[in-house]
Amino acid sequence: MTEQRTTGIVGAGIVGLAIGREIVKRRPGTRVVVVEKEDRVAAHQTGHNSGVVHAGIYYAPGSLKARLCARGAAMLREYCAEHGLPYEECGKLVVAVASEEMARLDELEVRARANGVPGLRRLGPDEIRDIEPYATGLAALHSPRTAITDYTMIARSFADEIVAAGGEVRLSFPVTRIARGGGALELVSGDGAVTVHELIICAGVQGDLVSRLAGDVAEPRIVPFRGEYLRVSAEKAPMVRGLIYPVPDPRYPFLGVHFTRRVSGAVEVGPNALLAPAREGYARSDISPRDLWHTATWPGTWRMAFHHWRTAIREMRGSLSKRAYMKDARRYVPEIGAHDVVRAGFGIRAQALDRDGSLVDDFRVHRLGKITAVRNAPSPAATSCMAIAEHVLDIVEGEKSAPHRA
Numbered sequence: 532m533t534e535q536r537t538t539g540i541v542g543a544g545i546v547g548l549a550i551g552r553e554i555v556k557r558r559p560g561t562r563v564v565v566v567e568k569e570d571r572v573a574a575h576q577t578g579h580n581s582g583v584v585h586a587g588i589y590y591a592p593g594s595l596k597a598r599l600c601a602r603g604a605a606m607l608r609e610y611c612a613e614h615g616l617p618y619e620e621c622g623k624l625v626v627a628v629a630s631e632e633m634a635r636l637d638e639l640e641v642r643a644r645a646n647g648v649p650g651l652r653r654l655g656p657d658e659i660r661d662i663e664p665y666a667t668g669l670a671a672l673h674s675p676r677t678a679i680t681d682y683t684m685i686a687r688s689f690a691d692e693i694v695a696a697g698g699e700v701r702l703s704f705p706v707t708r709i710a711r712g713g714g715a716l717e718l719v720s721g722d723g724a725v726t727v728h729e730l731i732i733c734a735g736v737q738g739d740l741v742s743r744l745a746g747d748v749a750e751p752r753i754v755p756f757r758g759e760y761l762r763v764s765a766e767k768a769p770m771v772r773g774l775i776y777p778v779p780d781p782r783y784p785f786l787g788v789h790f791t792r793r794v795s796g797a798v799e800v801g802p803n804a805l806l807a808p809a810r811e812g813y814a815r816s817d818i819s820p821r822d823l824w825h826t827a828t829w830p831g832t833w834r835m836a837f838h839h840w841r842t843a844i845r846e847m848r849g850s851l852s853k854r855a856y857m858k859d860a861r862r863y864v865p866e867i868g869a870h871d872v873v874r875a876g877f878g879i880r881a882q883a884l885d886r887d888g889s890l891v892d893d894f895r896v897h898r899l900g901k902i903t904a905v906r907n908a909p910s911p912a913a914t915s916c917m918a919i920a921e922h923v924l925d926i927v928e929g930e931k932s933a934p935h936r937a
Contacts, residue, residue, distance in 0.1 A: 553920035586676050677773075755806075757879055763867055
């Protein structure tokens with residue numbers, strides 16, 4: 532009798548679980564074991580994001596982000612319909628509020644049309660108010676198919692499918708060592724171990740550290756950014772019907788403070804983007820000396836800081852003052868001010884940073900023999916998760932190439 536092959540996955544966020552689900556669908560008979568250091572799935576980026584299903588407005592045409600976002604959004608829409616999960620196409624406005632933003636809006640429209648964003652329209656001031664009566668601006672792009680969902684619920688559903696297919700999602704299992712030998716790999720955690728025949732690392736904000744355990748290179752390093760949200764009062768929340776975003780600065784990978792409706796009906800403002808003193812720091816007081824050391828000793832950190840220090844000062848000002856935070860937000864919805872919001876949750880973005888200070892924008896996957904490491908999966912990774920799973924499995928099976936590191 533031949534031994535059943537086991538594929539291990541490190542990380543029970545939405546990308547790791549989507550890959551596990553893809554394996555059990557594509558390779559019947561393969562056992563999947565997902566290991567996760569927390570006591571629940573979707574504990575970090577998946578469980579702290581905005582819930583937006585992106586339509587592909589922002590991404591460079593032809594990039595992995597552009598291709599996988601379009602396919603992933605369509606797959607996610609179908610999956611939620613089949614499984615009775617929340618999925619609401621509330622639409623998004625990307626609004627220019629100053630004349631100097633109009634050229635950037637033009638460029639964004641060209642990019643969005645190249646990416647085939649469904650139903651995209653260019654709007655003037657009156658048309659903006661037809662979509663969002665309390666919003667204001669000179670012009671906007673309207674993406675009616677941009678949606679909102681609950682990614683934690685989707686991740687749990689993926690986990691259930693893995694288990695139903697005979698796999699396992701092993702929680703409270705932090706991987707401390709990855710050993711090779713005898714044609715297999717051993718994932719060691721405390722006094723326990725799991726033996727697998729191939730391994731896929733999807734460890735998110737810890738991705739570079741876990742990949743190093745597997746012998747991968749140091750670059751890119753994860754530098755954590757904390758995003759802070761404000762919640763709009765119940766009285767003012769109906770003033771925002773969907774999603775209202777600024778025109779992004781192409782020099783920076785973050786989209787800027789925006790209004791987001793949740794599937795619960797709540798409306799949030801944010802997030803900002805601050806260099807975080809802890810990779811898993813969801814409170815202002817969370818500080819990790821080890822994480823600070825990893826950030827401070829990476830040459831790319833200082834090169835990035837040199838180029839973006841003005842933005843850092845602006846983001847810090849907004850973090851310290853609700854009034855300053857909402858000053859920018861009120862340019863889009865003037866009737867919602869600092870007295871209409873309360874501080875809400877935090878999120879952490881696992882931003883990959885190259886040694887030269889470049890903020891890694893696209894998805895990045897490394898191959899190390901029997902080990903595949905997802906080294907960068909930023910937004911729209913949640914939107915794209917099912918398409919990313921297809922892409923990673925194609926790499927594992929040799930149908931697509933990725934950089935070989937060992």
